[in-house]
Amino acid sequence: GDSVTQMEGPVTLSEEAFLTINCTYTATGYPSLFWYVQYPGEGLQLLLKATKADDKGSNKGFEATYRKETTSFHLEKGSVQVSDSAVYFCALSGGTNAGKSTFGDGTTLTVKP
Amino acid sequence: GAVVSQHPSRVICKSGTSVKIECRSLDFQATTMFWYRQFPKQSLMLMATSNEGSKATYEQGVEKDKFLINHASLTLSTLTVTSAHPEDSSFYICSASRQARNEQFFGPGTRLTVL
Numbered sequence: 001g002d003s004v005t006q007m008e009g010p011v012t013l014s015e016e017a018f019l020t021i022n023c024t025y026t027a028t029g030y031p032s033l034f035w036y037v038q039y040p041g042e043g044l045q046l047l048l049k050a051t052k053a054d055d056k057g058s059n060k061g062f063e064a065t066y067r068k069e070t071t072s073f074h075l076e077k078g079s080v081q082v083s084d085s086a087v088y089f090c091a092l093s094g095g096t097n098a099g100k101s102t103f104g105d106g107t108t109l110t111v112k113p
Numbered sequence: 114g115a116v117v118s119q120h121p122s123r124v125i126c127k128s129g130t131s132v133k134i135e136c137r138s139l140d141f142q143a144t145t146m147f148w149y150r151q152f153p154k155q156s157l158m159l160m161a162t163s164n165e166g167s168k169a170t171y172e173q174g175v176e177k178d179k180f181l182i183n184h185a186s187l188t189l190s191t192l193t194v195t196s197a198h199p200e201d202s203s204f205y206i207c208s209a210s211r212q213a214r215n216e217q218f219f220g221p222g223t224r225l226t227v228l
Binding site for chain 1: 119145147154155156157159162206208210215216217218219220221222224
């Protein structure tokens with residue numbers, strides 16, 4: 001079946017540091033890939049997405065590129081802020097189980113001033 | 114666009130009572146809705162998938178008689194936790210998707226506490 005493996009956390013960075021959260025996936029077919037962000041006590045918000053190979057999703061300074069050759073969708077941001085502190089989930093949809101999403105375990109990011 | 118709401122956002126109930134959680138797609142027709150459960154510091158666990166007008170499909174290990182799901186319209190799905198017990202305390206999140214689309218839109222979640 002489908003699976004998503006995320007870099008284990010927690011990750012602690014200083015403000016303005018560079019962020020990378022690794023994500024690799026296993027799926028058949030041509031899934032869409034997503035990064036979601038969850039703030040404490042809230043649901044998931046879509047951060048960015050990519051629907052086909054070599055697509056780059058971007059939003060709020062975050063970027064991720066759909067790499068089919070390495071089955072990866074790593075999340076990056078050049079300069080993190082305290083307000084970026086949250087849990088980040090990598091996910092795929094439309095793979096083996098059409099319509100269902102498969103989530104990674106989540107990575108907790110804490111940014112210190 | 115693509116807003117999903119959940120009600121209530123928080124609920125506290127006594128053991129043995131039933132609790133209903135509503136999930137609504139506010140500005141689109143959701144042919145499929147998903148219900149997830151999330152334990153503290155863990156990822157989302159899919160409980161069931163519901164399509165409008167048909168019975169929900171439950172994931173392995175999820176008791177369908179305990180977690181009743183109804184998807185009566187294209188904008189509303191409900192999850193009823195029957196005879197709730199403290200171990201049912203959790204964060205429940207719904208999501209909705211449009212027909213033939215891979216993207217899901219998530220509700221803000223419902224925190225259930227069973228005393």
